[in-house]
Amino acid sequence: MRVGLHDAERDYLKHKRFPNYALMKISAYHKARGDSVEWWDPITSHTFDLIYSSKIFDFTPENPYLPPSAIRGGTGYPDIPINQTLPPEIDAAFPDYSIYPECDYAIGYITRGCPNRCPWCVVPAKEGGIKPYRAWEQIVRPDTKKLVLMDNNILASEYGILQLESLIGTGYEIDLNQGMDARLVTDRIAGILARLKWIRFIRFSCDQIPQIEAIERAAELLEGYGKKPYNLFIYLLVTKDVENAAYRVERLKRLKGISIYAQAERNDRKGIIPKALQKEFAQRFVYGRCYLKESWEEYLTRHKEKRLQNEKVSTREEARQLAMKRLRQKNKSEYKASFTLTGDTRLVAGVTVEVSGYGAFDGKYIIETATHSVSKSGGYKTDITLRRVLEGY
Numbered sequence: 001m002r003v004g005l006h007d008a009e010r011d012y013l014k015h016k017r018f019p020n021y022a023l024m025k026i027s028a029y030h031k032a033r034g035d036s037v038e039w040w041d042p043i044t045s046h047t048f049d050l051i052y053s054s055k056i057f058d059f060t061p062e063n064p065y066l067p068p069s070a071i072r073g074g075t076g077y078p079d080i081p082i083n084q085t086l087p088p089e090i091d092a093a094f095p096d097y098s099i100y101p102e103c104d105y106a107i108g109y110i111t112r113g114c115p116n117r118c119p120w121c122v123v124p125a126k127e128g129g130i131k132p133y134r135a136w137e138q139i140v141r142p143d144t145k146k147l148v149l150m151d152n153n154i155l156a157s158e159y160g161i162l163q164l165e166s167l168i169g170t171g172y173e174i175d176l177n178q179g180m181d182a183r184l185v186t187d188r189i190a191g192i193l194a195r196l197k198w199i200r201f202i203r204f205s206c207d208q209i210p211q212i213e214a215i216e217r218a219a220e221l222l223e224g225y226g227k228k229p230y231n232l233f234i235y236l237l238v239t240k241d242v243e244n245a246a247y248r249v250e251r252l253k254r255l256k257g258i259s260i261y262a263q264a265e266r267n268d269r270k271g272i273i274p275k276a277l278q279k280e281f282a283q284r285f286v287y288g289r290c291y292l293k294e295s296w297e298e299y300l301t302r303h304k305e306k307r308l309q310n311e312k313v314s315t316r317e318e319a320r321q322l323a324m325k326r327l328r329q330k331n332k333s334e335y336k337a338s339f340t341l342t343g344d345t346r347l348v349a350g351v352t353v354e355v356s357g358y359g360a361f362d363g364k365y366i367i368e369t370a371t372h373s374v375s376k377s378g379g380y381k382t383d384i385t386l387r388r389v390l391e392g393y
Ligand code: SF4
Pocket: 114, 115, 116, 117, 118, 121, 122, 123, 124, 152, 153, 181
């Protein structure tokens, strides 16, 4: 039988390097049965007996030339059930790395699933609660010492933690490429993470404000074991509340040398499509490393000023009004503040409060963002960011 494989991301993302785990298993399964396996292409499509297509990301376009008989899978196909899995006989196959000759590492999962239910995440619906999946000895390759793990929340599983611990001293270099939950880092776990060999970074996620303190604490614990913040890499979710993401970046960049990667929220199944500002924040401000030398607010002002240089007026009065408008916009952000307070449900965005006890900074402020969180250690807390209310110009 002649089997064709289609990796939608390989077609679309020209410099994509990451191999498709499911297609590698499908390839291994069919080769073990004596089938011939090749990359599918539309011109010779009719010569294949069976075609598999995998698409991981929502933004990757579908290939219009795939025949209707192609077996499709992956979270990137919105009409495919999110919890679709490989048949057990294919899932049991050891991946065929020969179809991605540039891949010089082993990939796999030690655990699947996650016990949490973050509203923006597909993992709980796709994989269910956390459970053991494989031992690292079943994943590694004989020809490389590199091991990339795609676990979504390995620290939520004692099995996962013990597996990581048993990798210490084996010579394997690892990467946990989905980002760990810093809230689960205890002194014991920091000790394990610090003793592992990392391909490059120790990765954490920071999708919401309450995770900042957890990352700061994890960084402190890791530093106690000799891992400086420049070893850390943070995935940062950018929802339509871009100011919230900007606040997280400002706090995180205080950890010297830390790397940040921002991703605009997108979930086609739920109709969530990122706005231009979210993309600009992720791609230009963070990926373009502007955040290292300026705040998001300064970035926006700088770009607005560039655009303003081209604004035209035809009378003196129009010029005066435009100048007053721009001055007011500039002054609007002159006084900013942020506080972490004992939880108070009355503190919500848009409410004005009186700030006193800070001398020249006293006055009336408007709450721009308010995040309420409850934790075992800290109880109920509210994080607010404020802007001073303007009187005149
Ligand atoms: S903790 Fe991570 S993997 Fe689990 S639901 Fe939240 S975002 Fe998804």
